[in-house]
Amino acid sequence: MEWPDFYPADCPPTEAEPASGTVYRLVQYNPARAEDFKTPFEENPGRFNNKPSIRNCGLSVHTDMQDSEQLKTVMKMVPRFRDTQIAEGELNPTLGMTQHTPSSKYKSHHSWWVPIGAKPWVVFKIISG
Amino acid sequence: MADILNITGLGRLEIVETYIYYDQPVLFSCKSAAGHLYLAVAADKNDQHESWLFAGISTERLNLVRSGAIDLHNAFSEPEDGFLLKEIIPYDGTLPRMEPIQSDHISEDMLPMPGERLNIKTDPLPILRNSEDIAKLREVVKILQKSQEETTSKFTIPNTLTGVLLTQLEKLLQLQSGDQDYKINPER
Secondary structure, eight states: OOOOTTSOTTOSOTTOEEOOEEEEEEESSSSOOGGGGOOHHHHOGGGGTTOOOTTTTOEEEESSHHHHHHHHHHGGGSGGGTTOEEEEEEEOGGGOEEEEOOOSSOTTEEEEEOOTTOOGGGGEEEEEO | OOOEEEETTTEEEEEEEEEEEESEEEEEEEEETTOOEEEEEEEEEOSSEEEEEEEEOOHHHHHHHHHTSSOHHHHHHSOTTSEEEEEEEESSSOOOEEEEEEGGGOOGGGSOOTTOOOOOOSSSOOOOOOHHHHHHHHHHHHHHHHHHHOTTOSSOOOHHHHHHHHHHHHHHHHHHHOOTTOOOOTTO
8 A cells, every 4th residue: 555655654544544434524525535534735745834743644534424513504604614414434444544533522433544446435335415 | 742833024933822722833822032912813824825824922822812812813813913914935945034014904813703712621721831840949959848847947848838839930930941751859
């Protein structure tokens, strides 16, 4: 598995595991597109002083749909995410590595690192608008 | 380690608190190197660019926003300075730019919905990190610890009060330094 050139040496972290299982992600487009799976560092490296990190090279997903539904409600606070939809995807090891990174509010939050050549948008379908 | 963002027109901003995180902080407070506080939110994204709004904010107002006394729509639609800063980041590689927007010219679709509030039931916003202030605070702790040890201290402080003060200072130093494991060692 090859990782993007801009990934730092310690990314994905050693604690990460091969991607598997059902996950949920907020996406902008229906059907989901490549743009829905770009990491913050890819989109705007200058914002991070051109320093990639484990965090800014990862994507957020939830394994519990209730977390995604709750987050979507919370996203009324964030204009950019107001019109997003919840997409469900079935991950497999070819789609990279994930790590359980829960927060106090969202226990099922996982960070996901996608390798070169993977097309994660293909396995996601919109389930809630 | 604190998250540092490089924001056009504002320079290096240190994230103070993240209120909503998705791939990255998307609603957060931050401060500049000069100590100016901002409340920031991811405002817009399309194929060509993404936009962020920054509202200069006082500590007092930010505490009201954090507690929910002021909703997020108001926090951005009625900024104390009378204007917001809108950062536009094109995806075509051209340089990001920052534009001031007068408060009465802010489009509703770029604002949090009315009535949406944070509800942080915690201590008020931690005092902004400053290594000198932290060092001074630690000196105070040493004096208090010494007063507990010495029977003939110049500063006669009841041990129970000293214990309470030390506990509170310990919490404050944890918040200040970001080191949740920091403990005041009475043996030191």
